[in-house]
Amino acid sequence: MKVAIIGGGTMGTVYGHNIAKMEGVRAAGVCDVNRAKAERLAQVCATNAYTSMDRLLAQEAPDVVCLCIPTFLHRSYFEQLAAAGKHVICEKPIALSLEDARSMIESSRKHQVRGFIGQVLRFFPNYADAAEKVRAGKIGKPGVAHFKRISAFPAGEGNWFRDREQSGGVILDLMIHDIDYARLLFGDVRSVYARLHHSRKPGAEMEYAQVTLKFRNNAIASLEGFWGYPGPFTTAFELAGDKGIIRLDSSQAHSLDIKTGQSGLTSQVQGQVQVPQSPMKHDPYFYEISHFLDCIREDKTPIVTMGDALHALSIALAAEHSARTGLPVEMEGEI
Amino acid sequence: MNEIKIGMISFAHMHAASYLRALARRNDVKVVGIADAAHDRVKPFLEHYGLAYYADYHDLLKQDVDAVIVCSENVHHAEITMAAARAKKHVLCEKPLGLSDDEMRQMIQACKANGVQLMTAFPCRFLTSVMEAKQAIDRGDLGEIVAMKGTNRGMMPGGWFIDKALSGGGAVLDHTVHVTDLMNWFSGSSPVEVFAHAETLFHDVDIDDAGMVHILYENGVFAVLDPSWSRNSAFPTWGDVTLEVVGTKGCLQIDAFAQKNEIFSTDRAKGEWSYWGDNMDDGLIDGFVEALRDGGAVPVTGMDGYRSARVALAAYRSAQSGRPVQLTEGR
Numbered sequence: 216m217k218v219a220i221i222g223g224g225t226m227g228t229v230y231g232h233n234i235a236k237m238e239g240v241r242a243a244g245v246c247d248v249n250r251a252k253a254e255r256l257a258q259v260c261a262t263n264a265y266t267s268m269d270r271l272l273a274q275e276a277p278d279v280v281c282l283c284i285p286t287f288l289h290r291s292y293f294e295q296l297a298a299a300g301k302h303v304i305c306e307k308p309i310a311l312s313l314e315d316a317r318s319m320i321e322s323s324r325k326h327q328v329r330g331f332i333g334q335v336l337r338f339f340p341n342y343a344d345a346a347e348k349v350r351a352g353k354i355g356k357p358g359v360a361h362f363k364r365i366s367a368f369p370a371g372e373g374n375w376f377r378d379r380e381q382s383g384g385v386i387l388d389l390m391i392h393d394i395d396y397a398r399l400l401f402g403d404v405r406s407v408y409a410r411l412h413h414s415r416k417p418g419a420e421m422e423y424a425q426v427t428l429k430f431r432n433n434a435i436a437s438l439e440g441f442w443g444y445p446g447p448f449t450t451a452f453e454l455a456g457d458k459g460i461i462r463l464d465s466s467q468a469h470s471l472d473i474k475t476g477q478s479g480l481t482s483q484v485q486g487q488v489q490v491p492q493s494p495m496k497h498d499p500y501f502y503e504i505s506h507f508l509d510c511i512r513e514d515k516t517p518i519v520t521m522g523d524a525l526h527a528l529s530i531a532l533a534a535e536h537s538a539r540t541g542l543p544v545e546m547e548g549e550i
Numbered sequence: 551m552n553e554i555k556i557g558m559i560s561f562a563h564m565h566a567a568s569y570l571r572a573l574a575r576r577n578d579v580k581v582v583g584i585a586d587a588a589h590d591r592v593k594p595f596l597e598h599y600g601l602a603y604y605a606d607y608h609d610l611l612k613q614d615v616d617a618v619i620v621c622s623e624n625v626h627h628a629e630i631t632m633a634a635a636r637a638k639k640h641v642l643c644e645k646p647l648g649l650s651d652d653e654m655r656q657m658i659q660a661c662k663a664n665g666v667q668l669m670t671a672f673p674c675r676f677l678t679s680v681m682e683a684k685q686a687i688d689r690g691d692l693g694e695i696v697a698m699k700g701t702n703r704g705m706m707p708g709g710w711f712i713d714k715a716l717s718g719g720g721a722v723l724d725h726t727v728h729v730t731d732l733m734n735w736f737s738g739s740s741p742v743e744v745f746a747h748a749e750t751l752f753h754d755v756d757i758d759d760a761g762m763v764h765i766l767y768e769n770g771v772f773a774v775l776d777p778s779w780s781r782n783s784a785f786p787t788w789g790d791v792t793l794e795v796v797g798t799k800g801c802l803q804i805d806a807f808a809q810k811n812e813i814f815s816t817d818r819a820k821g822e823w824s825y826w827g828d829n830m831d832d833g834l835i836d837g838f839v840e841a842l843r844d845g846g847a848v849p850v851t852g853m854d855g856y857r858s859a860r861v862a863l864a865a866y867r868s869a870q871s872g873r874p875v876q877l878t879e880g881r
Contacts, residue, residue: 358780359762361701408764410774419693423697425699425764427747429747434751435747437699444801445801446801456752460780
């Protein structure tokens with residue numbers, strides 16, 4: 216299977232490393248408008264670098280294309296690729312508007328290609344384990360849950376994360392992971408309430424959001440998302456039900472901690488998108504991409520669909536709306 | 551006043567036992583007696599500390615006491631506090647201060663009119679971690695506060711706590727007030743809007759045991775708090791007090807009972823946490839006694855109790871209507 220990558224930033228590089236390790240999969244060109252980035256990524260997965268997607272498609276003829284580009288570009292690239300008959304694995308969030316997201320879904324249908332959105336949290340072993348335990352009844356009837364995701368302010372090519380018109384902000388870009396996961400656990404959302412602070416003041420650049428989701432099964436979830444946290448990337452959850460409680464705090468789950476002396480102390484580099492690292496044979500993106508490629512090969516339904524990504528987006532947009540108006544938003548059944 | 555004479559009124563809320571223990575360790579306090587219609591529940595304390603017993607708290611109020619500590623069921627706080635004020639006794643009242651805005655204003659007014667002080671029992675103010683956090687905030691270490699998130703999750707207490715006629719409310723009332731008081735204190739502002747859920751999700755009880763309370767402050771700070779009785783019998787401890795504060799220059803996180811040893815004994819079928827940090831009830835009692843002794847102002851006032859309890863009361867109105875509730879008057 217020939218897989219191309221569009222976008223040589225942080226996520227494109229993660230994809231490149233993983234694709235290079237997969238059996239039966241070959242990198243078939245990488246593309247970035249920034250030639251240096253394209254060439255660096257091409258080295259990672261031993262393929263050719265391009266600065267034009269059209270040229271890549273013409274010369275490499277990939278079966279699948281991974282879109283690791285800023286969110287505001289998702290729809291147009293996705294639809295070009297679908298029209299070219301390519302299967303597409305697109306980074307989350309699916310898009311910045313429901314209209315764009317619906318159009319992407321429609322275009323994959325129309326051109327009979329497979330489309331996938333990288334809601335990767337479902338492939339994290341710690342989150343997958345908890346979801347399985349909830350399904351097995353370990354917490355009983357769900358009651359109150361908490362989800363936390365806090366990171367440094369991300370920097371991408373041209374600082375596109377800073378521009379809410381391009382990235383959607385911390386709820387759409389970061390909290391959407393937990394929104395999708397909470398939906399997986401508790402089902403449909405009845406109402407959304409949110410508070411949001413965002414500032415682009417130099418030196419105090421931040422976005423911080425608190426969102427409360429009320430589910431149709433009556434469970435309550437409190438979500439916290441933060442860009443600009445001055446500590447290491449941290450995620451945490453607590454799932455409390457009438458029978459049990461499941462908790463995870465990534466800062467308490469370090470199976471390996473190496474510290475070296477003298478000047479060798481390293482810290483997380485500020486100003487990059489932080490990707491959770493854990494010392495496991497494969498990172499969650501490996502399992503995610505492998506699963507999506509399997510779904511193409513075997514014509515299977517993925518564990519997270521474009522429809523799921525659309526639902527997560529609709530909740531994130533409702534949270535944005537609530538934060539603007541100060542009022543809760545009731546979710547409709549159909550989106 | 552060299553020696554402060556204190557009477558205890560009601561042990562309905564078992565915090566009274568800890569307050570009595572904290573009083574007994576001071577050599578400038580004389581505990582005059584315990585008033586509680588339920589003799590059985592105070593008998594061990596009467597015997598252990600050698601205290602006089604009063605079946606009717608009015609009889610205790612007739613004694614030579616400077617102050618009383620009220621740990622009755624919530625519904626009686628107002629009546630007892632106002633009777634104590636009329637008898638010219640200072641009052642330390644268990645939280646929540648009262649069950650309506652009106653009655654709490656009357657309690658505050660009665661104490662003021664009679665020249666006695668009213669303190670609300672918010673021991674979390676006296677946690678060493680909380681006091682140091684407050685200092686860091688006041689020094690400006692975090693810049694301007696943007697938002698806060700707290701939890702005060704606990705076990706379902708049962709007894710009169712789940713009888714609305716005596717408690718006035720469930721988890722949302724019981725567990726909103728502590729951390730809201732800390733948020734009020736840290737923010738240096740007043741709550742102006744509350745949005746909340748209040749539900750029964752964990753236990754087979756006829757009162758709310760789960761909730762989520764959002765608070766908006768006059769200065770724009772926003773906060774959210776989980777007051778649920780969501781700890782079960784398998785959990786290693788009774789509950790928690792946590793509070794994160796996010797500022798423009800930094801963040802802080804309080805996990806008040808993180809100073810713990812982990813105990814794994816075959817005595818119990820579960821792991822347990824043994825807390826070894828400073829005792830917050832000692833700080834609460836010391837603050838009350840020293841204010842009376844030195845003629846200063848009590849460190850946590852009736853107004854503080856009011857500003858916190860009215861958030862919990864507004865939370866029920868919001869949960870009922872599904873809409874935010876404004877708190878505009880009587881700040």
